[in-house]
Amino acid sequence: MRYPTWIRQHLAALRALLVLTVLLGAAYPLAVFAVAQIPGLKHHADGSYVSLHGRTVGSSLIGQSFTGKDGDPLRQYFQSRPSNAGDGYDPTATSASNLGPEDIVDTLPDPKPVAAGKEDENAGQSLLTQVCARSKAVGELEGVSGARPFCTPGGVGAVLAVFGHRTADGTVPHPTRVVSLNEEQGVVKAPFIAAYKGVPVELAEYGEDYAKGLVVPIKGDAPAEPAVPADAVTASGSGLDPHISPAYAALQVNRVAKARGTTPARVERLVEASTDGRDLGFMGERRVNVLELNIALDRAFPVRG
Amino acid sequence: MSTTLAGIIFIGSLVLALAVAYRPLGDYMYRVYSGTKHACAERAIYRLIGARPDAEQTWPVYARSVLAFSVIGILFLYGLQRLQNHLLLSLGFPPVKADQAWNTAVSFVTNTNWQSYSGESTMGHMVQMAGLAVQNFVSAAVGMAVAIALVRGFARKRTDRLGNFWVDLVRGSVRILLPIAFAGALVLIAGGLVQNFGDAHDHVVNTLAGGHQAITGGPVASQEAIKELGTNGGGFYNANSAHPFENAAPWTNWLEIFLILLIPFALCRTFGRMVGGDRQGYAIVSVVATLAVISVVLVQVFQLMHHGTVPTAVGGATEGVETRFGVSDSGTFAAATTLTSTGAVDSFHDSYTSLGGMMTMFDMMLGEVAPGGTGSGLYGMLILAVITVFVAGLMVGRTPEYLGKKIGSREIKLASMYFLITPILVLAGTGVAMATRSGRAGMLNHGAHGLSEVLYAFTSASNNNGSAFAGLTAGTVFYDTALGLCMALGRFLPMIFVLALAGSLARQGRAPESDGTLPTHRPQFVGLVAGVTVVLVALTFLPALALGPLAEGIHS
Numbered sequence: 001m002r003y004p005t006w007i008r009q010h011l012a013a014l015r016a017l018l019v020l021t022v023l024l025g026a027a028y029p030l031a032v033f034a035v036a037q038i039p040g041l042k043h044h045a046d047g048s049y050v051s052l053h054g055r056t057v058g059s060s061l062i063g064q065s066f067t068g069k070d071g072d073p074l075r076q077y078f079q080s081r082p083s084n085a086g087d088g089y090d091p092t093a094t095s096a097s098n099l100g101p102e103d104i105v106d107t108l109p110d111p112k113p114v115a116a117g118k119e120d121e122n123a124g125q126s127l128l129t130q131v132c133a134r135s136k137a138v139g140e141l142e143g144v145s146g147a148r149p150f151c152t153p154g155g156v157g158a159v160l161a162v163f164g165h166r167t168a169d170g171t172v173p174h175p176t177r178v179v180s181l182n183e184e185q186g187v188v189k190a191p192f193i194a195a196y197k198g199v200p201v202e203l204a205e206y207g208e209d210y211a212k213g214l215v216v217p218i219k220g221d222a223p224a225e226p227a228v229p230a231d232a233v234t235a236s237g238s239g240l241d242p243h244i245s246p247a248y249a250a251l252q253v254n255r256v257a258k259a260r261g262t263t264p265a266r267v268e269r270l271v272e273a274s275t276d277g278r279d280l281g282f283m284g285e286r287r288v289n290v291l292e293l294n295i296a297l298d299r300a301f302p303v304r305g
Numbered sequence: 306m307s308t309t310l311a312g313i314i315f316i317g318s319l320v321l322a323l324a325v326a327y328r329p330l331g332d333y334m335y336r337v338y339s340g341t342k343h344a345c346a347e348r349a350i351y352r353l354i355g356a357r358p359d360a361e362q363t364w365p366v367y368a369r370s371v372l373a374f375s376v377i378g379i380l381f382l383y384g385l386q387r388l389q390n391h392l393l394l395s396l397g398f399p400p401v402k403a404d405q406a407w408n409t410a411v412s413f414v415t416n417t418n419w420q421s422y423s424g425e426s427t428m429g430h431m432v433q434m435a436g437l438a439v440q441n442f443v444s445a446a447v448g449m450a451v452a453i454a455l456v457r458g459f460a461r462k463r464t465d466r467l468g469n470f471w472v473d474l475v476r477g478s479v480r481i482l483l484p485i486a487f488a489g490a491l492v493l494i495a496g497g498l499v500q501n502f503g504d505a506h507d508h509v510v511n512t513l514a515g516g517h518q519a520i521t522g523g524p525v526a527s528q529e530a531i532k533e534l535g536t537n538g539g540g541f542y543n544a545n546s547a548h549p550f551e552n553a554a555p556w557t558n559w560l561e562i563f564l565i566l567l568i569p570f571a572l573c574r575t576f577g578r579m580v581g582g583d584r585q586g587y588a589i590v591s592v593v594a595t596l597a598v599i600s601v602v603l604v605q606v607f608q609l610m611h612h613g614t615v616p617t618a619v620g621g622a623t624e625g626v627e628t629r630f631g632v633s634d635s636g637t638f639a640a641a642t643t644l645t646s647t648g649a650v651d652s653f654h655d656s657y658t659s660l661g662g663m664m665t666m667f668d669m670m671l672g673e674v675a676p677g678g679t680g681s682g683l684y685g686m687l688i689l690a691v692i693t694v695f696v697a698g699l700m701v702g703r704t705p706e707y708l709g710k711k712i713g714s715r716e717i718k719l720a721s722m723y724f725l726i727t728p729i730l731v732l733a734g735t736g737v738a739m740a741t742r743s744g745r746a747g748m749l750n751h752g753a754h755g756l757s758e759v760l761y762a763f764t765s766a767s768n769n770n771g772s773a774f775a776g777l778t779a780g781t782v783f784y785d786t787a788l789g790l791c792m793a794l795g796r797f798l799p800m801i802f803v804l805a806l807a808g809s810l811a812r813q814g815r816a817p818e819s820d821g822t823l824p825t826h827r828p829q830f831v832g833l834v835a836g837v838t839v840v841l842v843a844l845t846f847l848p849a850l851a852l853g854p855l856a857e858g859i860h861s
Contacts (some may be wrong), residue, residue: 008355013373016354016471017381017443020478024442025435028483029527030498030537032490036526037502041491045500047520047550055512059520061497061549064512074514081628085544090520092425092505094544096625096653098776100662100754101613102857127615127624127656150618157618196567217614230621231628237547237635237652243628282306282314284555285631294513 027167035093052295064291065089065241073141076259076292076303078244078252078271081231082134085239096237099127104157104217106182108206128157128217129182134233135144142251147222148233156182159221160196161213172214175199181209193218227251243287247276260301270296309609312633316601317427317560318593319637321569323561330567330573337480338453338473339579340620350475361466364808367454368801371447375797378440378450382410386428387434395429395789408785413440415796416448418532418539418648418679418771419788421780425521425542430502437539438528442486445535445568446477448680452572452798455684456579457524458807462815468818469809481568482535489530489564496560497553498526508531525550533564536678537737538648538771546638546651547627558630558651562641569645570594572683580708584826587685591831595673600668601640607661608636616648616658638659638735646678648771655750655758655774657856662774663850664759669768671844672727672839674773678769681796686834690825691806693837697721698825706822709815717808718782723802727846730767730791735760735849743783749776762788767795 004009018183035044050060058064065088066077073079086093109123125133128150136155139146152158163177178192178201191201192252196218204210229247249271274293278284316641343351351358362370385392386401386409401409405422412419413436428437430651450473457467458656461490494500503522512518524543532538544549554557570590577586609632611622626635635652642649643665668675671819674685691707695717698705705712712720736757738744748755761774773779781789816822824830 006373009373012355013370013377013472013661014381016356016374016474017377017439019350019353020443020475021381021435021439024478024483025439028487029434029438029524032487032494032527033524034500035491036494041494044497044553047499047501047503047522047524048497048553049510049520052513057513058518061553062518062520063549064518068514068516077514089518092519093423094425094542094548095423096544096547096656098625098653098655098749099615099656100655100750100757100776100857101615101622101624102752102754103750104614105751113492115731124659128618129465131615131618131624132816148618148620150614171609184685193719219617224617225620226376230619230623234624234626236627237625237650238542238544238627240544240549241627241629242549245628276790278306278311279554279556279559282311282318283559284629284634287628291513298513 035088038111050291050295052298057295058291059288060289060292061242062091063089066290066294069252077256077297078249078256078290080290081241081244082235083239083241084235088171089240091240094237094238094240097127097235104128104159105215108204111184111186111206121178126157126182128159131233131264132156135138138228138232142255144227144251146226146228148226148228149219150217151220151222152183152187154183154192156214158192158218159215160201160218161210162196162216163213166214170214173197178202179204179213181210181215242289242291244290246286246288249275249288249293256297260297260303266301267297270287306474308631308633312605312637313522314635315634319559319562319566320565320598323566326567327571327574329589329758330571333640334481334571334575335578337476338575341766347475347479351471351619351767354752356471357471358469358472359395361469363465364467364804367467367470368804370798371451371804372445373442374474378414378443379410381406382413382436382440383434384430386410389429389432392429392431394431394502396494398427398429401427404782404785405780408789409790411789412771413526413537413539414444415769415792416444416537416646416681417766417769417792418537419544419766419773419779419798420771420794421785421788423543424540425505430523433528433541437510438531441528441531441537441539442478442482442534445482445537446474449568449680450474451483451803452680452683455687455803455807456576458810459512459710460581461811462581462813464811465808467804468813482531485567486527486531486534489534489560492560493529494526496557497549498551498557500505500524500526521550524743529561530564532560532649533647534568535598536565536569536645538642540649542779546649547653552651555629555634558634558638561649562638565641565645565647565649566676568679569682572680573676576687576844577682582826585708588826588831589690592834592838593674593676593686595831595835596671597640597644600644600664600675601637604636604640604661604664605633607664608632609660611658612660613658614646622661625656627652639665640668642772643770644671644673644675644677646673646681646769647769650772654761654772655776656738659854662757663854663858665772666757666847666850666854667842669764669770670731670842672724672840673768673770681769688720688723688803689838690834691716692724693830693834694823694825695720697833698838701719703821707818707825709818710810710813711816715809719802719806719809723799724841726798727767727795730795731846732786732849734763734767734791738787741783743781747778747784748779749778753853753857757857760849760853765790766791769796777847831850
């Protein structure tokens with residue numbers, strides 16, 4: 001029986017797709033898999049697993065959290081970067097924050113559930129506040145200043161809503177009212193600056209709408225190159241970044257050495273061994289593999305008890 | 306070595322590698338598409354398909370074959386996802402939701418590879434391999450076939466035949482994409498990519514800190530190679546090429562960028578060979594390279610200067626960027642992926658500086674011609690060349706000609722319709738999204754950046770790019786449906802116009818060159834085409850960009 005042309009055309013298309021599926025969708029990946037079984041490739045193809053004392057503890061390519069059950073950093077381990085993959089370094093939920101460079105105003109939590117010890121699910125930290133909070137926490141952990149531009153000493157984004165007449169260039173020279181948007185009444189005692197252009201600064205109140213105000217981030221006098229490095233306060237693209245910068249590793253050496261009862265110089269030597277330069281001298285960045293470093297630490301200076 | 310210098314060498318080495326590959330690969334592809342002999346295995350494939358490989362097709366038949374193959378591809382991929390719980394290697398995942406399956410099917414068949422799903426928690430290995438990866442191959446091969454058909458239109462005279470779609474499809478897949486992808490996959494494994502059929506549930510490790518971590522394996526390397534080579538971009542994992550298992554080292558990052566740009570650049574050589582003038586190929590590749598280099602440099606500058614509140618607070622634009630790649634190389638990847646129709650990402654554009662993010666959007670708005678997707682980039686560029694000779698012809702008052710073909714009213718109408726489709730889809734789509742509640746609900750960020758997310762999504766879908774300002778919640782019925790439509794219309798309408806144009810060019814004879822003919826291989830023409838490309842884009846999209854990224858980037 002002869003079908004009309006348009007049906008024959010679609011039947012040909014279906015047959016073509018099926019043939020190509022067998023070739024490109026089955027034979028090709030299986031052939032790659034087969035060749036990848038040769039020594040040298042197999043370790044990678046399987047997932048670059050690493051082990052400690054005969055026990056597989058992860059993949060050298062996939063970062064891990066080195067935090068305790070309460071979520072606090074374990075002092076004897078080098079810490080990875082912040083992560084947005086699930087609850088942190090979860091390979092079944094890889095993700096970036098996707099927050100933009102001007103994401104600077106928090107959605108404040110409702111004080112009622114917070115007072116009852118619960119979390120307000122609608123609340124959300126802006127990217128700026130996340131950066132400031134991380135910087136403050138890392139600074140406290142490592143014993144350096146966590147101050148950054150556009151951050152309050154309390155570790156939130158230093159952002160004001162300025163009310164009043166706007167001039168043609170978009171500024172408000174004579175404000176009538178100024179609110180610190182990321183500092184909530186009842187949570188913070190006093191705003192990070194007392195007054196802005198002569199107007200006293202108020203704390204933000206939950207549920208108030210400050211949309212009419214001009215949003216002004218305040219840079220402050222923190223150094224442009226803070227003590228806490230950039231990668232320590234920003235999340236990676238995958239949420240599984242296995243590396244940190246040499247600067248962030250250097251910042252952690254003293255704390256780790258102390259927790260393990262050894263000298264910083266000895267820890268530094270291990271850091272050096274886990275540091276990779278740029279590939280071929282110009283590709284990518286210098287980096288320290290955190291899991292490999294921590295495994296080396298556990299081997300060389302096991303934590304007592 | 307400073308970051309800037311390392312970044313410059315990184316770009317320079319890519320340019321050099323592409324220049325070295327340009328002639329041999331371009332000549333090889335010329336022989337693939339011009340040869341009359343069929344390999345034994347290919348004959349067997351044609352017999353199975355039921356195609357007569359030596360019977361050439363007219364443009365309507367060629368176009369109907371393209372459409373039939375694509376429709377079947379969409380239905381097959383949709384079915385595969387909906388039935389995945391019955392398949393082997395499904396990892397226990399349930400069927401993909403209907404609207405998401407439709408979006409994904411269209412997305413992969415149109416070479417867009419927009420990801421409205423999260424790979425590691427949605428797609429089993431079978432769907433990834435037999436569904437998504439197959440479309441990675443064939444959608445690229447279809448793009449190349451249509452481009453070659455257009456080039457044949459320029460090269461041939463007084464004929465209504467443009468070649469045989471099935472032959473072009475099979476040869477593109479088997480002789481060009483498959484060998485390069487195979488070699489690429491093995492090299493990527495050497496760099497650390499995984500290739501196994503493991504189930505994450507069986508690979509849970511106890512971490513040093515005493516927690517659990519599921520190591521998600523899969524046939525990743527084989528898919529990654531063709532994802533970049535075919536300018537597809539749909540990641541095996543949600544984090545795409547930022548995931549260490551998809552992109553393990555700085556040098557695999559370099560290789561993936563190289564694979565993205567390889568075929569689109571070399572096709573310019575193939576074009577030159579087919580129309581009988583290598584210089585025509587060099588002219589087109591010069592336009593492409595100029596636009597590409599400018600764009601890469603601008604992304605770099607904006608990213609490394611890290612203008613904006615959060616980047617200033619941080620001291621660098623490192624949010625969403627992997628340590629091993631760094632800001633500079635990530636910016637190069639971002640430019641390469643948006644200049645082509647790839648859409649793979651090794652860092653997250655949503656968190657880029659406002660102006661860096663705008664450049665990635667602008668790259669796509671160029672119509673993805675510098676160098677564009679595999680095949681689609683070449684035909685897009687040739688359409689712009691046709692528009693340029695028309696504009697130039699108007700200026701000097703002569704009948705416009707390109708490669709000995711008269712650009713008459715039918716030709717310029719087809720070229721204009723081709724050009725107009727994308728702006729209509731992007732601007733109308735964004736407008737509709739902003740006007741409806743369900744459209745606005747998807748934005749993660751507020752204000753100008755929220756608009757950028759929506760504008761980026763429609764730009765990406767309509768241009769078949771597939772990268773995202775990923776903050777947008779795109780997995781909703783509204784966005785799955787609307788972006789699915791944009792992808793389909795943005796792919797197939799232009800293809801039909803291109804093939805119609807090819808048909809009408811092939812029917813013409815060849816006008817002899819005269820003193821009045823505009824030479825189309827000189828720097829003057831290169832500058833003219835680049836100018837027309839940028840001006841057309843700027844006029845079309847500047848108002849929308851002004852409300853989004855420009856507003857955000859300039860206010861502070």
